[in-house]
Structures are given as C-alpha cells and as structure tokens.
Amino acid sequence: MSTAPDDAAILAAELLARRWLPRQHPRVKRALIDADLWQAVQERLGQVGLRLVDNIHADHVTVALLRGAEHAVFGEAGLNASNNIDLPRDAVSLLVVLWSLIVLPKRERQAARAANAEIDGQDEMFRTEKPMPSAASVSPSVSYKALLADFGNQLGKKVRLDNNLKRLESHGFITRRADDIGEGPLLDLLLDYDSLAPRILDGALGDVLARTRKDAAPEEQA
Structure with missing residues (x-):
C-alpha cells in the first residue's frame, strides 16, 4: 500500500x-x-x-x-575533465568571465549594503537581524556588445560566443534579456567562490576586470 x-x-x-x-x-x-x-x-x-x-x-x-x-x-x-556537463573549453572560459563580471561585484554590493544596514541599525532600541540583500536587487548585468568587444577574440568570436551563451543559458548559469546578460539560478551556487575568487583577483583576469570596472564606473554614475 x-x-x-x-x-x-x-x-x-x-x-x-x-x-x-x-x-x-x-x-x-x-x-x-x-x-x-x-x-x-x-x-x-x-x-x-x-x-x-x-x-x-x-x-x-x-x-x-x-x-x-x-x-x-x-x-x-x-x-579529470574541466567540467561534467560537457561544456567545450571556450564555454568554460566564458562562464568564468561572466561569473567574474557578475558575481564578484554582486558580492561586493551585498557586503556593502549589509554593512550599511548594520550601521543604520546600531541606534535601534530593538535590533533585528538584517537579511542579506537579494541577488536580484544587486546583481549587475553584462552588455552582450561589450562582452563581444572586450572578450570576443579570446572566446571564439561572435558565432562561438553566441553558441556558448545559449549553452550557459540552457544550463541555468545565465539569463538573457535583449542585450543584457544576467545572473542565472546556478551561477553563484555551482561555482566555488572561495577557491575561484582569489585565483581570478590575483591572476591575469584580475587586471582585465579592474580595467572593465574602471571603464564602467562613469556609466554607473551617469
């Protein structure tokens, strides 16, 4: 029964x-x-x-x-493979680039907002635990055109880039809306932040990301 x-x-x-x-x-x-x-x-x-x-x-x-x-x-x-979902090598490279452009600044924003909420709550008579800001509220989007211009040559140019973006979207790593590429449900779940972030920030990609953020700063302030 x-x-x-x-x-x-x-x-x-x-x-x-x-x-x-x-x-x-x-x-x-x-x-x-x-x-x-x-x-x-x-x-x-x-x-x-x-x-x-x-x-x-x-x-x-x-x-x-x-x-x-x-x-x-x-x-x-x-x-011993680079991944277990049969992503080609350039798709894995694209995944790491997008993780770096989306998750790293998102985590910084979450930490900053949580810290500000903690400071704002210090004068409250009855303090309550402030929740971590949601990913949707602070997660940046990446422009497809900017991605193609900055990394297209290294990631197989337009045709390969488009095909690999479709792969990453179907696996739930990213979302796409018109020209914007956003965080998918699995981007910050299945990639290990603690092991990946230091390698990126201390490696060659860290310099590239620093330049990308510097170029994007005037647009965010506008």
Missing part, C-alpha cells in the same frame, strides 16, 4: 524535477528555518548520492553530487 510523501520527499522530488527552486518557494523557506526538515531533505537526497546546495548570496537552491558519488558517476575521465 502506498503512502503519501512527506514534505522532505516532496521538496527533494521538486528539486530533482526542476533542478533549482527559489529561496522564496514555500517549502524551501520552511526548510531554511526548520533544521529538522533541512536534515530530512539532505538525508533523502543523500540516499541517491546528492546533496542540497544553498548559498545566502544566491536567490535559489539546487542539488549537486556528493563528493563520494562523483567517481562512480563520472569515472576517472570525468573527474
């Missing part, structure tokens, strides 16, 4: 079916404040080699493979 699935099973099933869910989804919101439900979802996903991925800087949650399951799923060749 079948039994009705509980909340943990339903949330796990939704994540598997939809790939990601917004943090404002009713069951996700409950799991984020209910430690027992969160643990139950992790246990359900863990039974099939998955884990729930959350990040206070992102507006969504998703699932990813447990480290222990990666070898069994992808084998040695998959683990």
